Amino acid sequence: MTLGILVISFLLLTGCNQFVNIKQNSKINYFLNKNSIENTLRDWNNIIQVAAHKYKVEEKLIKSIIYVESSGNPYAKSKSNAIGLMQIKPSAAGMEVYRLNGKKGQPSIKELYNPKININIGTAYISFLEKRLMNIKNKDVMRYATIVSYVNGTSALLKTFSKNRKEAINIINTMTTEDFCTHIKKNIQQFKHLVI
Structure with missing residues (x-):
């Protein structure tokens, strides 16, 4: 459920919800709107703004990920x-961000419970994913690819297109946003409940 709700909340925050249609037979109904997301995250706005600026990541994307x-x-x-x-x-995103920052090991559990450190590492990881996907030409497709990669990993995303990374990016670059979302819905298990 997490990936789908992440995409929905991001779409609501950006105002780009034309692709979303939740199936009516879902067992759980989620009531999301921009105001509820913003109210939930107001305590973290300053930290989010600093991290977004530092790593050049959209605040709305950070907020969507935190909310979901x-x-x-x-x-x-x-x-x-x-x-x-x-x-x-x-041992995954934490270790990767540490490696990128020249640190050995991984963040401690205590560090990750600190909102400032957590948001900083999460935003650094989003930035890392965006750089790995920077050859995707369509900005909306890249945004969705980043979200899917945050939840499932870049390798899992790209392997749904091809085992060869460069070929996978080339295939993605031939797709419209709707084609990309349809492919993800069919090929990433967590996305099955959405019609995009």
Whole structure:
């Protein structure tokens, strides 16, 4: 459910909801609107703004990820050990960001429960993903690809198109936003409940 709600909240925050149509037979109904997202995240706005500026990442994307991943709860922890506001896995995104910053190891659980550190690592990771996907020409497709990569990893996303990274990007560049979303819906399991 998480990936779908992430995309919906991002679309609501950006005002680009023309592609979203939630199936009526869903077991869980989510009531999302821009005001509820903004109210939930107001405590983190200053930290989000600083991180967005530092890493040149859209504030709306950061807010969407926080809203969906933790509902704004800095003490959230998933079954898979994803921690804090942006649900950072210490041994995955955390370790990658540490590596990019020249640090060894991975962030501690205590660090990831700190909203400032969590948002900083999560935003740095988004920036890293955007750089890995920068050859995607359509900005909307790149945004969606970034969201899917945040949840599933860049390799998982690209492998749905081709085992060869360059070929996968070339295939993505031939697609419209709607074609890309349709492909993701068919090929990424967590996206099955949405019609995009």
